[in-house]
Amino acid sequence: MVTIADVAQKAGVSISTVSYVMSGKRAISQETRDRVEKAIDSLGFSPHAGARSLASRSTNVIGLQAPLRTGVDVHVVMQIVTGVVTQARKHGYDILLLASDDSKALQRAAKGSMVDALLVMDVESDDPRIDTLSGLGHPSVLIGLPEGRRTVPCVDFDFEAAGWLAVDRLVALGHHRIALIGSPPEVMSRHTSYADRLARGFLAACEANGVTGTVHACPSSAESVATVDGVMTENPDITGFFVHNEGALPHVAATIAQRGRQRGDEPAIVALCPDDVARSVPGLADSIAVPAEAIGAAATDMICEILSSGANPAVRLLPPALTGARTTP
Amino acid sequence: MVTIADVAQKAGVSISTVSYVMSGKRAISQETRDRVEKAIDSLGFSPHAGARSLASRSTNVIGLQAPLRTGVDVHVVMQIVTGVVTQARKHGYDILLLASDDSKALQRAAKGSMVDALLVMDVESDDPRIDTLSGLGHPSVLIGLPEGRRTVPCVDFDFEAAGWLAVDRLVALGHHRIALIGSPPEVMSRHTSYADRLARGFLAACEANGVTGTVHACPSSAESVATVDGVMTENPDITGFFVHNEGALPHVAATIAQRGRQRGDEPAIVALCPDDVARSVPGLADSIAVPAEAIGAAATDMICEILSSGANPAVRLLPPALTGARTTP
DNA sequence: TCGAACTTTCGAAGCGCTTCAACACTGAGA
DNA sequence: TCTCAGTGTTGAAGCGCTTCGAAAGTTCGA
Numbered sequence: 229m230v231t232i233a234d235v236a237q238k239a240g241v242s243i244s245t246v247s248y249v250m251s252g253k254r255a256i257s258q259e260t261r262d263r264v265e266k267a268i269d270s271l272g273f274s275p276h277a278g279a280r281s282l283a284s285r286s287t288n289v290i291g292l293q294a295p296l297r298t299g300v301d302v303h304v305v306m307q308i309v310t311g312v313v314t315q316a317r318k319h320g321y322d323i324l325l326l327a328s329d330d331s332k333a334l335q336r337a338a339k340g341s342m343v344d345a346l347l348v349m350d351v352e353s354d355d356p357r358i359d360t361l362s363g364l365g366h367p368s369v370l371i372g373l374p375e376g377r378r379t380v381p382c383v384d385f386d387f388e389a390a391g392w393l394a395v396d397r398l399v400a401l402g403h404h405r406i407a408l409i410g411s412p413p414e415v416m417s418r419h420t421s422y423a424d425r426l427a428r429g430f431l432a433a434c435e436a437n438g439v440t441g442t443v444h445a446c447p448s449s450a451e452s453v454a455t456v457d458g459v460m461t462e463n464p465d466i467t468g469f470f471v472h473n474e475g476a477l478p479h480v481a482a483t484i485a486q487r488g489r490q491r492g493d494e495p496a497i498v499a500l501c502p503d504d505v506a507r508s509v510p511g512l513a514d515s516i517a518v519p520a521e522a523i524g525a526a527a528t529d530m531i532c533e534i535l536s537s538g539a540n541p542a543v544r545l546l547p548p549a550l551t552g553a554r555t556t557p
Numbered sequence: 558m559v560t561i562a563d564v565a566q567k568a569g570v571s572i573s574t575v576s577y578v579m580s581g582k583r584a585i586s587q588e589t590r591d592r593v594e595k596a597i598d599s600l601g602f603s604p605h606a607g608a609r610s611l612a613s614r615s616t617n618v619i620g621l622q623a624p625l626r627t628g629v630d631v632h633v634v635m636q637i638v639t640g641v642v643t644q645a646r647k648h649g650y651d652i653l654l655l656a657s658d659d660s661k662a663l664q665r666a667a668k669g670s671m672v673d674a675l676l677v678m679d680v681e682s683d684d685p686r687i688d689t690l691s692g693l694g695h696p697s698v699l700i701g702l703p704e705g706r707r708t709v710p711c712v713d714f715d716f717e718a719a720g721w722l723a724v725d726r727l728v729a730l731g732h733h734r735i736a737l738i739g740s741p742p743e744v745m746s747r748h749t750s751y752a753d754r755l756a757r758g759f760l761a762a763c764e765a766n767g768v769t770g771t772v773h774a775c776p777s778s779a780e781s782v783a784t785v786d787g788v789m790t791e792n793p794d795i796t797g798f799f800v801h802n803e804g805a806l807p808h809v810a811a812t813i814a815q816r817g818r819q820r821g822d823e824p825a826i827v828a829l830c831p832d833d834v835a836r837s838v839p840g841l842a843d844s845i846a847v848p849a850e851a852i853g854a855a856a857t858d859m860i861c862e863i864l865s866s867g868a869n870p871a872v873r874l875l876p877p878a879l880t881g882a883r884t885t886p
Numbered sequence: 887t888c889g890a891a892c893t894t895t896c897g898a899a900g901c902g903c904t905t906c907a908a909c910a911c912t913g914a915g916a
Numbered sequence: 917t918c919t920c921a922g923t924g925t926t927g928a929a930g931c932g933c934t935t936c937g938a939a940a941g942t943t944c945g946a
Contacts, residue, residue, distance in 0.1 A: 229670075231932055242896045247934060254935095257894060274668040278610030279932035282901045287607065292654070296639040302631045309654075310625040317656035322671065325621070325638075325654045327646035339603040341558075341902095342651065449837030450807070475837075478779070478807060508778035508804075560902055571926045576904060583905095586924060608902035611931045670932095 230273045239267035250275070281341065290316055290531060291343035293326040293333060293357075295350040301474050303502050304520045305349070308371060311524025312347060319532040331360035338366045345531045347371065351382075353421055367534040371527050373421050373543065381534070382543045383527040387422045390516050390548035391429025394470040394498045397514055397550060399437045401496050403468030406434060406441045407459060409452075409480055410472050413445040426472060426500070442466075448475030456483045467493060472500040478509055485511050503551060516548045559602045568596035579604070610670065619645055619860060620672035622655040622662060622686075624679040630803050632831050633849045634678070637700060640853025641676060648861040660689040667695045674860045676700065680711075682750055696863040700856050702750050702872065710863070711872045712856040716751045719845050719877035720758025723799040723827045726843055726879060728766045730825050732797030735763060735770045736788060738781075738809055739801050742774040755801060755829070771795075777804030785812045796822060801829040807838055814840050832880060845877045 236243045241260060248254040249264040256264075267273075281287040294309055313323050324343055326333040329350070334357060337343045346368040348357060353375045361368045362379040373384040391408075398406050408430045410416060411423045427443045434441030442463070446455045452473065460466065460483075471480050481497055488495040496513035499506055506515035523546060533539055565572045570589060577583040578593040585593075596602075610616040623638055642652050653672055655662040658679070663686060666672045675697040677686060682704045690697045691708040702713040720737075727735050737759045739745060740752045756772045763770030771792070775784045781802065789795065789812075800809050810826055817824040825842035828835055835844035852875060862868055 229932095233932080243933080244897075244935075245895060248895090251934080254895090255893070260894080272668070274665065276611065276932050277669045277671040278607040278616065279901090280934080281607030282605065282611050282903085283932075283934040285901075285934095289653070296635065296642060302635050306625065306631050306635065313625060313654055313656050322656070322666075323654045324618075325642055325652045327642050327651070336603065337651075339601070340606045342606045450839050482811075510779050558902095562902080572903080573905075573927075574925060577925085580904080583925090584923065589924080605902050608931090609904080611933085612902075612904040614904095614931075 229276075230271045232273070232275065234271055235264065235267045235273050238271060239264045285341075286344050287342065288320055289322045289324050289343045290528070291324045291326055291334070291337040291346045293329055293346065293348045295329055303474060303505060304518060307502060307520030308349060308524040308527075311521035311526075312528050313524075314521075315525040315528035316532075319528065321528075321532065329357075331357050334360055334364065338364045345369075345535055347527055347531060351421075353419065367531060369527050369531045369534070371523060373425070373545070375421060378542060381530060381541050383523060383530055384422070384543075384545055385518055385523055386545035386547055387425040388429035389545070390500055391426045391431075391470075392433040393516060393548050393550065394500065395430055395433035395437060395439070395441065397498055398468035398470065398496060399439055401468065401513060403496060404439045405463070405465040406439055406468040406470065407463070407466045408441065408443045408470045408472065409446045409456065409459070409476070410443055411445065412447050412473070416445040423472075430470065446473050446476055446480065448473060450479055452476035452479045453483045456480050457487065460484070460487050464491065467495045469495060469497045470500070471497055474501045474505055477501060477505065481509050481511050498550075500548075506551060515551050517551050519546055522546060558605075559600045561602070561604065563600055564593065564596045564602050567600060568593045614670075615673050616671065617649055618651045618653050618672045619857070620653045620655055620663070620666040620675045622658055622675070622677045624658055632803060632834060633847060636831060636849030637678060637853040637856075640850035640855075641857050642853075643850075644854040644857035645861075648857065650857075650861065658686075660686050663689055663693065667693045674698075674864055676856055676860060680750075682748065696860060698856050698860045698863070700852060702754070702874070704750060707871060710859060710870050712852060712859055713751070713872075713874055714847055714852055715874035715876055716754040717758035717761075718874070719829055720755045720760075720799075721762040722845060722877050722879065723829065724759055724762035724766060724768070724770065726827055727797035727799065727825060728768055730797065730842060732825060733768045734792070734794040735768055735797040735799065736792070736795045737770065737772045737799045737801065738775045738785065738788070738805070739772055740774065741776050741802070745774040752801075759799065775802050775805055775809065777802060779808055781805035781808045782812050785809050786816070789813070789816050793820065796824045798824060798826045799829070800826055803830045803834055806830060806834065810838050810840050829877075835880060844880050846880050848875055851875060 232243055232246050236246045241264060246264050249256050249261050292312055294305060316323050324337060326337060334346055346366055349371045351370045351372040351374050355374055358374060358380055368380055370380050370382045373382050395406060415423050431441055444459050446452050469484055471477055477499055484495050484497055499512050499515040501518060502520055503517040506512060526544060526546060530541055561572050561575050565575045570593060575593050578585050578590050621641055623634060645652050655666060663675055675695055678700045680699045680701040680703050684703055687703060687709055697709055699709050699711045702711050724735060737756060744752055760770055773788050775781050798813055800806055806828055813824050813826055828841050828844040830847060831849055832846040835841060855873060855875060859870055859873060
């Protein structure tokens with residue numbers, strides 16, 4: 229193993245000079261700097277992370293607690309993780325993936341000085357991890373927007389605004405009876421923050437626009453077909469659909485189109501999903517992209533800012549945007 | 558921060574005794590051990606990871622290079638990662654997620670002593686990372702089975718055996734003309750290892766069974782419908798389908814069923830995909846589960862074994878198994 | 887010409903842990 | 917009684933790095 233001492237010897241300087249060249253924390257003459265850098269390169273030196281973290285009391289690692297269970301929105305989770313990892317590297321941080329999604333894992337990582345900060349995904353409203361985090365003394369950011377006391381900074385997509393946007397779009401397309409085909413029943417009944425916020429925005433926008441809107445839970449798999457069939461049978465006047473259920477989207481879109489054809493009208497679908505998912509589903513009137521990778525990146529930026537400036541920002545919601553219709557039925 | 562010295566003082570023993578209690582590397586009397594453990598608990602001590610890695614020259618961290626681009630098989634990737642993380646924790650290891658999927662990232666992690674070992678997913682046949690790994694001096698395991706010189710241990714699913722198994726099943730169901738609806742064209746033409754191996758097993762089994770089998774590339778999205786339509790039109794005698802394309806599976810299954818109904822026969826589909834995906838697609842005759850989580854766990858076990866015993870195992874292929882029909886058309 | 891004020895570099899003291907050599911005991915065998 | 921092996925515990929030497937205080941060298945105005 230090549231150590232900083234080897235570099236120092238080769239460059240003919242002291243150990244501390246090498247350290248200062250690497251960190252830039254003190255002025256070093258250009259000449260010396262060049263010599264040291266050449267030595268570093270030629271020896272292929274990279275500093276021992278453990279030694280560094282011991283001496284500097286910081287690890288340059290961020291702990292990420294991601295929901296690894298294969299669930300509804302694997303795409304979204306993957307994209308958020310990608311955004312986090314990529315952006316973290318840009319700031320010079322690495323990502324330690326925490327094994328379980330409980331408080332224990334957070335404590336282990338923080339108290340063992342394995343990480344400088346923590347990023348927690350998939351937070352529920354009264355999540356016990358929130359208290360854990362605020363008691364931990366490590367900077368941390370949530371991806372999601374729990375309700376209640378806001379003791380930890382959050383980053384999320386503005387689901388409420390997305391609800392408004394979708395309704396406005398469907399109304400502009402001429403629809404007066406609108407349905408939100410939403411998350412699976414278990415997500416709805418847990419009152420998961422994002423599902424609630426989406427429904428709130430959706431219903432408020434319907435009222436503001438003077439149209440009738442209803443919210444329907446919908447399972448993710450092929451059973452979604454039956455759900456949508458049911459909704460359309462019971463409410464034949466619904467012609468505008470806002471679908472937020474990635475897993476069910478292809479089935480739902482196909483079913484709506486088919487039933488529409490049968491009854492001779494042209495229902496419109498606005499979907500809320502990652503952009504590449506929208507692109508692979510035919511027949512959408514429009515879609516709102518869930519900027520999953522951007523959420524991950526934004527959360528990482530926020531935590532890096534806290535880390536470097538000590539600032540303590542509160543909540544950041546990324547605004548929704550229509551992507552425009554991609555395909556025609 | 559609580560250090561080992563605090564614990565030692567509180568327990569009335571020396572620092573080294575505390576260390577030996579934690580590591581178990583020397584005999585300590587039960588009485589002393591109890592006293593130390595009580596002190597550890599009451600102070601909430603957890604050792605500084607950096608200090609530990611500096612002194613012991615090992616980090617208890619495994620680097621994982623996962624393909625983070627949202628691609629074909631997000632489910633599979635997620636499940637493998639889950640398997641890795643979960644199993645690693647059981648062995649006392651944490652997972653560092655590497656940012657990019659190039660050799661640089663591997664070198665950075667290894668040479669900076671950030672990890673004890675490396676796990677690399679999504680390896681292609683002549684992947685430059687294989688040489689990097691063998692030159693690195695860190696234990697490493699590939700998830701996948703590249704062709705050519707085998708210098709790094711591998712873990713993968715036995716796609717070739719899966720090809721045989723699917724054909725045997727379709728033949729047993731009475732089909733004589735069989736098609737493999739496979740990966741997207743770009744994956745096929747890259748001669749990705751798993752696609753090749755699956756096709757090889759499939760074709761060999763067809764020949765052994767005396768039936769005709771053909772292999773068809775198939776895009777992942779809704780375009781798959783056109784592909785399958787085409788295949789069925791050109792080869793109306795095909796009644797047995799083996800589908801290995803997670804993204805396209807719902808579309809493909811629906812299309813096959815529909816065309817079958819139109820022409821009045823009953824085509825059978827055997828799918829190759831994670832079990833939960835299979836469960837959500839109606840009308841499969843049978844399916845072969847890709848044991849993604851088990852693959853991740855097996856790879857982790859292998860790397861931990863290398864780490865602890867210095868053994869150097871070569872290749873481990875997990876056998877396929879039919880899961881039985883879940884749903885009827 | 888001398889010292890003040892910089893600039894550049896260095897020596898050494900840790901950071902918190904592991905581990906080796908060695909020490910203090912205890913019994914058992916001679 | 918003395919030695920020897922075994923058991924339990926300790927002190928101290930690092931592991932490779934950062935960082936503080938200070939030394940050495942340089943410039944400049946009085």
